[in-house]
Amino acid sequence: MTDDGGLFLCGKGEYGRLGLGDEKSQLEPCKVTIPIASDGVEAAQSVRLASAGGSHTLFATSNHRIFSVGRLDCGRCGLGAMCLAADRVCTPQDITERFTSSSNYHSDRYDMKVLQVSAGGSHSAVLVQFSEKEDAL
Numbered sequence: 001m002t003d004d005g006g007l008f009l010c011g012k013g014e015y016g017r018l019g020l021g022d023e024k025s026q027l028e029p030c031k032v033t034i035p036i037a038s039d040g041v042e043a044a045q046s047v048r049l050a051s052a053g054g055s056h057t058l059f060a061t062s063n064h065r066i067f068s069v070g071r072l073d074c075g076r077c078g079l080g081a082m083c084l085a086a087d088r089v090c091t092p093q094d095i096t097e098r099f100t101s102s103s104n105y106h107s108d109r110y111d112m113k114v115l116q117v118s119a120g121g122s123h124s125a126v127l128v129q130f131s132e133k134e135d136a137l
Contacts, residue, residue, distance in 0.1 A: 006031055007031065009057065010026045010027065011052075014055070015056065015088040016069060016088045016089060016090025016091070017055055017056050017057050017069060017070035017071065019070075020090070023090060033092075034047070034061065035091065035092055035094065046061060046062040047060070047062075049114060050117065051117045052119060054119075055070050055076070055122075056070025056071050056124070057070055058126065060114040060117050064114045066078075066095050067092040067093060068124065069092045072087040074123075076119075076122055076123055077095070077124070078098055078124055080098060099128055100112060109133060110133060111133055112129070112130055113128065115128065
């Protein structure tokens with residue numbers, strides 16, 4: 001990550017884990033493009049947290065959007081479906097809504113802050129903090 005929030009990745013591109021839109025390996029760092037969030041909210045172009053796993057990558061932006069890219073089987077990218085080992089996403093996918101829609105902490109009442117992301121070999125962990133919005137009290 002750069003001081004201004006840019007995310008650069010290099011290495012083995014298998015499964016699209018570099019988030020560059022293909023599965024090519026990169027010998028030098030290449031900048032990852034952050035897409036528009038799934039709910040239409042533009043993600044901040046500033047990456048605050050990142051973690052590279054064995055076959056996938058997670059990162060979070062300064063406005064607390066969570067993205068994943070790479071191998072999908074066993075649910076490691078958080079996209080909500082059991083997939084085959086051959087299934088992958090090569091461009092970052094916004095998984096932020098999966099944290100609010102699958103919990104009792106809905107975004108109309110709570111603010112969510114991403115505190116940490118961790119991509120393991122075949123799993124992911126995201127530490128979030130929910131706080132009740134001022135106008136919801």
